[in-house]
Amino acid sequence: MTSVGSPTVVHTRAPGKINVFLAVGDLQDDGYHELATAYQAVSLYEDVRAHAANDFTVRFTSSQAGIDLSGVPTDDSNLAIKAARLLAETTGYDGGVSLSIDKNVPVAGGMGGGSADAAATLLACDILWNTGLSRDELLRLGAKLGADVPFALMGGTAVGTGRGDELSPALAQGTFQWVLALADYGLSTPEVYSELDQHRLRHQGEITTVRQPRVDSGVLQALRAGDPARLADVMYNDLQAPALHLEPGLGEVLELGEQNGALAGVVSGSGPTVAFLAPDLDGALELQIALSAARLDVVRATGPVHGARLIAD
Numbered sequence: 583m584t585s586v587g588s589p590t591v592v593h594t595r596a597p598g599k600i601n602v603f604l605a606v607g608d609l610q611d612d613g614y615h616e617l618a619t620a621y622q623a624v625s626l627y628e629d630v631r632a633h634a635a636n637d638f639t640v641r642f643t644s645s646q647a648g649i650d651l652s653g654v655p656t657d658d659s660n661l662a663i664k665a666a667r668l669l670a671e672t673t674g675y676d677g678g679v680s681l682s683i684d685k686n687v688p689v690a691g692g693m694g695g696g697s698a699d700a701a702a703t704l705l706a707c708d709i710l711w712n713t714g715l716s717r718d719e720l721l722r723l724g725a726k727l728g729a730d731v732p733f734a735l736m737g738g739t740a741v742g743t744g745r746g747d748e749l750s751p752a753l754a755q756g757t758f759q760w761v762l763a764l765a766d767y768g769l770s771t772p773e774v775y776s777e778l779d780q781h782r783l784r785h786q787g788e789i790t791t792v793r794q795p796r797v798d799s800g801v802l803q804a805l806r807a808g809d810p811a812r813l814a815d816v817m818y819n820d821l822q823a824p825a826l827h828l829e830p831g832l833g834e835v836l837e838l839g840e841q842n843g844a845l846a847g848v849v850s851g852s853g854p855t856v857a858f859l860a861p862d863l864d865g866a867l868e869l870q871i872a873l874s875a876a877r878l879d880v881v882r883a884t885g886p887v888h889g890a891r892l893i894a895d
């Protein structure tokens with residue numbers, strides 16, 4: 583269905599994310615929790631190449647060590663295929679797309695890799711098919727695919743409320759240096775939320791008010807000031823305790839990072855990736871060496887970076 587003037591291949595790129603702060607409210611009737619989170623997009627990218635085709639297919643490669651592609655479905659349950667199909671249905675486009683994705687964000691790692699695939703695919707197909715949706719329309723479609731997808735489109739640093747999909751950009755200065763400890767297993771997002779609910783249920787006698795999650799103002803100040811030491815003091819994640827309950831080994835990883843020069847460490851999202859904030863580039867390099875020597879699988883990343891965008895090859 584290529585029309586005259588349409589490209590035959592479109593290359594887009596979308597980033598993974600770290601939740602530098604994540605407060606989880608109560609479970610709502612729709613099965614989602616109300617959130618208040620501060621996202622930062624980081625320099626681990628999903629690269630999507632979309633080719634004109636009659637049906638919908640996806641295949642994955644990875645140039646990044648430590649990425650296990652075996653847990654990524656390539657059928658209609660794949661978030662990238664869902665994104666392409668949703669865009670086609672919404673716009674009435676009657677063709678398909680063949681997607682090739684180079685994955686650099688750990689799978690089921692709490693860094694929103696599937697969401698980045700969906701975001702980059704929405705953008706790629708919109709260009710490939712010449713469907714011309716506005717940025718707001720793409721954000722709305724993204725929210726239908728997953729709570730983290732709008733942020734992968736937007737990038738930078740932002741506060742997410744609601745399911746995490748209602749975004750307002752946050753001011754951030756400078757570049758933060760992250761060292762990420764990857765696990766060789768994944769954690770299921772719904773299971774980690776459910777572990778938090780069960781923990782709260784067991785302690786419900788101790789809770790007197792409805793939780794109204796909000797981002798600590800110290801987080802916004804630290805981001806605005808570009809001050810890693812201040813940010814380290816206020817990084818927080820309500821999903822960290824349930825992730826540690828499911829995977830107690832993460833406690834040792836956190837300790838190891840903090841003993842080797844990290845300003846602080848936090849489980850990203852529902853884990854199991856642990857994000858360590860370093861004071862500067864030298865500190866990040868030293869931490870990377872120390873954690874690698876302890877046989878952890880580590881990568882460095884910086885943030886904030888752009889959201890989904892077109893790459894001119």
Ligand SMILES: C[C@@](CO)(OP(=O)(O)O)[C@H](O)COP(=O)(O)OP(=O)(O)OC[C@H]1O[C@@H](n2ccc(N)nc2=O)[C@H](O)[C@@H]1O
Pocket residue numbers: 601604613614615616617619691692693694695697727728729730731744745746771772775850851852853
């Ligand atoms: C935990 C977070 C933090 O940013 O990230 P990840 O660890 O997945 O990267 C997100 O809330 C995950 O977002 P995402 O992975 O897009 O979630 P979705 O696909 O929309 O939802 C998967 C499941 O997570 C739970 N969920 C998600 C978001 C939310 N606000 N409340 C929830 O309870 C629900 O059980 C839902 O069925």
Ligand SMILES: Nc1ncnc2c1ncn2[C@@H]1O[C@H](COP(=O)(O)OP(=O)(O)O)[C@@H](O)[C@H]1O
Pocket residue numbers: 653654655659660661662688689690691692693694695696697699700768769771851852853
């Ligand atoms: N494009 C995709 N990339 C990765 N995982 C996907 C994708 N589409 C569907 N999935 C499924 O979603 C699960 C979580 O994906 P992912 O986005 O990598 O992690 P997280 O939600 O922890 O950030 C995977 O275990 C996999 O079963």
